Amino acid sequence: MRPAIRTALALLAGDAQADRSVPPTGFTARLTLFTAAAMALLTVFALSLSLAAGRLATRWSDDLAQTATLRISAPAEQMDAQTAAALEVLRTTPGVATARALTQEEEQALLTPWFGPDLPLGTLPVPKLIEITEEGRGIDATGLRARLQAEVPGAVLDDHTRWREPLVAAAGRLRGLGALAIVLIGASTAAMITLAAQSALSANAQVIRVLRLVGARDAYIARAFVRRFTLRALTGAAAGTLAGAVLVALLPGGSDEARGVLTGIGFSGGDWLWLPLIPPLAAAVAFAATRGAARRMLERQS
Amino acid sequence: MIELRDVAYSYGGGELFSGLSLSLAPGSFHFLTGPSGAGKTTLLKLCYGDLVPTSGEVALWDEATTGMARDGLALNRRRIGVVHQDCQFLDHLPLRDNVALPLTVAGRHHEAEAYLPDLLAWVGLSRHADRRPPELSGGERQRAALARAVIMSPEVIIADEPTGNIDWDMSQRLLALLVELNRMGKAVLVATHDMNLIRSAKAQVAVRTLRLKDRQLIAAGAEL
Numbered sequence: 001m002r003p004a005i006r007t008a009l010a011l012l013a014g015d016a017q018a019d020r021s022v023p024p025t026g027f028t029a030r031l032t033l034f035t036a037a038a039m040a041l042l043t044v045f046a047l048s049l050s051l052a053a054g055r056l057a058t059r060w061s062d063d064l065a066q067t068a069t070l071r072i073s074a075p076a077e078q079m080d081a082q083t084a085a086a087l088e089v090l091r092t093t094p095g096v097a098t099a100r101a102l103t104q105e106e107e108q109a110l111l112t113p114w115f116g117p118d119l120p121l122g123t124l125p126v127p128k129l130i131e132i133t134e135e136g137r138g139i140d141a142t143g144l145r146a147r148l149q150a151e152v153p154g155a156v157l158d159d160h161t162r163w164r165e166p167l168v169a170a171a172g173r174l175r176g177l178g179a180l181a182i183v184l185i186g187a188s189t190a191a192m193i194t195l196a197a198q199s200a201l202s203a204n205a206q207v208i209r210v211l212r213l214v215g216a217r218d219a220y221i222a223r224a225f226v227r228r229f230t231l232r233a234l235t236g237a238a239a240g241t242l243a244g245a246v247l248v249a250l251l252p253g254g255s256d257e258a259r260g261v262l263t264g265i266g267f268s269g270g271d272w273l274w275l276p277l278i279p280p281l282a283a284a285v286a287f288a289a290t291r292g293a294a295r296r297m298l299e300r301q302s
Numbered sequence: 303m304i305e306l307r308d309v310a311y312s313y314g315g316g317e318l319f320s321g322l323s324l325s326l327a328p329g330s331f332h333f334l335t336g337p338s339g340a341g342k343t344t345l346l347k348l349c350y351g352d353l354v355p356t357s358g359e360v361a362l363w364d365e366a367t368t369g370m371a372r373d374g375l376a377l378n379r380r381r382i383g384v385v386h387q388d389c390q391f392l393d394h395l396p397l398r399d400n401v402a403l404p405l406t407v408a409g410r411h412h413e414a415e416a417y418l419p420d421l422l423a424w425v426g427l428s429r430h431a432d433r434r435p436p437e438l439s440g441g442e443r444q445r446a447a448l449a450r451a452v453i454m455s456p457e458v459i460i461a462d463e464p465t466g467n468i469d470w471d472m473s474q475r476l477l478a479l480l481v482e483l484n485r486m487g488k489a490v491l492v493a494t495h496d497m498n499l500i501r502s503a504k505a506q507v508a509v510r511t512l513r514l515k516d517r518q519l520i521a522a523g524a525e526l
Contacts, residue, residue, distance in 0.1 A: 017411045021403070023394040210390050213352075214450065215380035216407035217373045298372075 015223075021216075022207055022224040028200040032229055035192040036236030036286065037243070039185050040278050044244025046185065047274055050178020052265045057171030064160040064167075068139065070099075070130040074154035083128050086152045090132060093144055097135035101128060189233075189282060190289040197229055197293040208301060222294035226287060233286030237279040245275055303328060303458055303489055304349050304382075309358035311344055318344055319517040322358070326458055326489045331481075331507050333500045334493040335522060336514030342493040343387070345514065346462050349491065350382045351375045380408055383451030385461035389443045391435035397446055398422070398431040404454045417453055425449045425479065440467035441476075448479055458489045465496055473499055481506045 070090070074082045083101055090099035102110075107129060108121050132139070141159040148155040201208070211221050248266050267275070303326055310320035318341040326332065326349070334342050347353040348360050351367040360367045362378045370378075383404075391400045399406070401421065402414035422428045425445035435443060444464055451459055459480065465473035477499060484490045484507055494500065503509050513522035 017399075017406045020395060020399065021392065021406065023392075206390070207392055210392055210403070211407060212376065213379070213384055213386070213390060214404040214407055215376050215454075217376040219373075220407055 018220060018224050019227065021211060022204055022228070025200050025203055028196040028203075029228075029232055031196045031199075032193055032232040032286070033236040033239075035189060035196070036233040036282050037240035039189040039192075040237040040240030040282055041244040041247075043182055043185050043278050044241055044248060044275065046178055046181040047278075048248045048265055048267055048271075050175055050181070051267065051271050051274075053174035053178070054171050055268070057167050057174065061164050061167050061171070064164045065138070066134050068132040068134065068141070068157060068159040070132060070148075071156045071158065072128040072130070072152065072154050073125075073156070074128075076125065078154070079128055082152050082154050083130070086130055086148065086155050089144075089147055089151055090130070093139060093147070095134050095136055095139040096132055098133045099130055101130050186281070186285055190285050193229060193233060193286045193289040194293045197225060197290040198297060200225060200229075201294060201297040205301065208298070218295070218298045221298060222291060225294050226290045229290040230283050230287045234279050234283035237282030241275055241278045245272075303363060305359075305361040305364075306345075306348065306355075307359045307361070309348060309355040309360060311341065311348065311353065312356045313344070317356075317517060319514065319519070320357075322519045324349075324512070324519060326491055328457065328489055329484065329487050330489045331484045331503070331509040332489075332491045333503070333509055333511045334491060334514065335495065335497075335500070335511060338495075340514040341517075342514055343462055345519075346384075346460050346491065346493055349458075350384055350460055351378060380404065380454055381456050382458045382460060383448075383454065383456040385444070385447045385451050385459070385464050387463040387466055389435070389447040391443070391446070393435050396432045396434055397427060397438070400435060401446060401449045401453060403450060408454065414453075421449050421453060426475070441469070441472040444468055444472070444476060445479075448476065452483060452488075456488070458491070459483055461490075461492045463494055464492060465494065465499055470498075474502065477503055477506075 070086055072079065072082050072086060087099055087101065090096050104121055107126060108117075108119065110129075111119055111121070111126075139159070141157060141161070145157050148157060208221055245267075251266055304324075305326075306322055306324040309322045311318045322345070324332075324345075334345065336342050344353060348355055348367075351360070351362060351370065354360070354368045362370075363381070365374070365378070367375065392403065395403075398414075398418055402411060402418060405411055405414050405417075418431070419428070422431055425448060427442060427446055427449065430438060430442060430446075435446070438446065444467070448461070448464070451461075461480065464476055464480075468476070473496065480490050480492065481503065492499075500509065500511055511522045513520050
C-alpha cells in the first residue's frame with residue numbers, strides 16, 4: 001500500500017486516546033463545519049454553471065457545425081436558373097446530406113419578425129436561401145466556394161464558421177472561469193481552515209506544553225488537530241454538497257426548445273459524478289491546511 | 303545521563319548564571335536550593351531540554367540539546383519524569399488519563415491498565431482516578447504529577463518545588479515516594495526552598511545539596 005494511502009487510512013481510523021488529548025473547541029469546530037459546507041455549496045453552483053455553459057455552447061456549436069446556408073442574389077429572371085444550378089452543384093458535392101431551397105412561405109416567416117406579416121416578398125429583390133445539411137466530416141467550404149464562383153456567380157456560402165468560433169471561444173472561457181472560481185473557493189477554504197486551526201492551536205497552547213512535557217512528538221500533537229479538522233471539513237462539505245445538489249436539482253428547467261443559459265443550469269447524466277468528489281477534496285484541503293498550520297505553530301512554540 | 307558543562311543562560315538581556323556544571327548520575331539524589339529568582343526553574347528546564355543554554359553545553363545521554371531535533375528531544379523526555387511546581391495537567395481529562403498520558407503519547411496506552419491501579423495506590427489516589435485535576439487538592443495534584451512522572455519508569459526524576467503547596471505530612475509522604483524511586487536506581491533532582499525537607503531526606507539517603515547563588519552553583523551541604 002502506498003505511504004500516502006496508508007497515512008490517510010490511519011488518519012481516518014484515528015487513535016481514540018490521542019484524540020482525547022486535545023479538548024473539543026466549539027467555536028473552531030462550528031467555523032470549520034460552516035466554512036466547509038458553504039464552500040461546498042458554492043462549488044456545486046460554480047460547477048453546475050460551468051458545466052451548463054459548456055454544454056450549451058457545445059450544443060450550439062454542434063448544431064451550427066452540421067448546417068450551412070447558401071444565399072443567391074441574382075436578377076429576378078436568373079434566380080430560378082441559378083438556384084437550380086446551385087442545387088445541382090450541391091447534389092454532387094461530398095459531405096452534403098441534403099440541400100433544399102426555402103419556399104417563399106419559409107422566407108416570409110424568417111422576415112416576419114423584422115418586417116411584419118404583410119411584406120410583399122414577390123415584388124422585392126430578396127435573395128434565395130438554400131439550406132444545407134451536412135454529413136460525415138462535412139463539406140470542403142473552400143472547394144465548394146470555388147465551384148460556385150464558376151457556376152453560380154450570385155451564390156454566397158455561409159458555413160457558420162464566423163458564428164461558431166466565438167461560441168467555442170466563449171465556451172472555453174466560461175469553463176476556465178468556472179475552474180478559476182472552484183480554485184478560488186478551494187483557496188478560501190484553505191485560508192479559513194488555516195485560521196481556525198491556528199486559533200485552535202493557540203487556544204490549546206497549554207495542552208501542547210503538557211503533551212511536550214510528557215514526550216509527545218510533533219507528529220502526535222499535529223495529528224490530533226489535523227484529524228479533527230479533516231473530519232469536520234469532510235462532514236461540512238458533505239452537507240454542503242448535498243444541499244447544493246438538492247437546490248440545483250430544484251432549479252426550474254425548460255423544454256428542449258426553450259432551454260437557454262439560465263434554464264439549462266444543472267447537472268445531467270455523468271455530470272452528477274463530479275459531486276461525490278467535492279467532500280474528499282475539501283477534506284484534502286483541510287488536511288493540508290491544518291497540517292501546515294500545526295507544523296508552523298509547533299515550530300514557533302518550540 | 304544528564305550533563306551540564308560550563309553552562310550560561312541569559313534572560314531579558316541579563317545573565318542569570320554562568321560557568322555552571324552539573325552531572326546527574328544513575329542513583330544520585332540532588333537538591334537544588336537558592337533564593338527566588340536565582341534561576342532554579344530555569345536550571346531544571348535546561349536539564350530536561352525545555353530551554354537551551356546561551357553558552358556551554360547540556361547533554362542528555364551524551365547528545366547536546368542545542369540543535370537537537372524536536373522529535374529527538376521528545377524521545378529523551380520520555381526518559382525524564384518531570385514534576386512541575388504548578389503540575390500542569392490536561393484539565394478536561396480524568397486523573398487516570400492524565401497519569402497515563404506519557405504512555406498514551408508513546409503509543410503504549412494499552413499498558414496503562416497494568417500499571418495504573420498500583421501506581422495510583424502508591425500515591426494514595428485510587429479513589430480519585432475518575433476525578434478531573436481541578437477537583438483535586440494541591441497535595442493530590444502533586445502526587446498525581448509524581449505518578450505521571452514515573453509511569454514510564456524514567457531514569458531521571460526532576461521535581462520543581464514539589465512540596466510548595468502542601469503541608470508537612472504530605473511533603474513527607476511525597477519525599478518517601480522520591481526516596482523509594484531513588485533506591486530503585488533513579489537519579490533525582492529536586493528544586494526546593496524547604497530546608498526541613500532536605501534534612502529529612504538526608505536522614506534517609508545520600509543526598510547532595512547545591513545552591514544557586516550569585517549566578518554560580520555551589521555545594522551547600524555544610525550549612526545544612
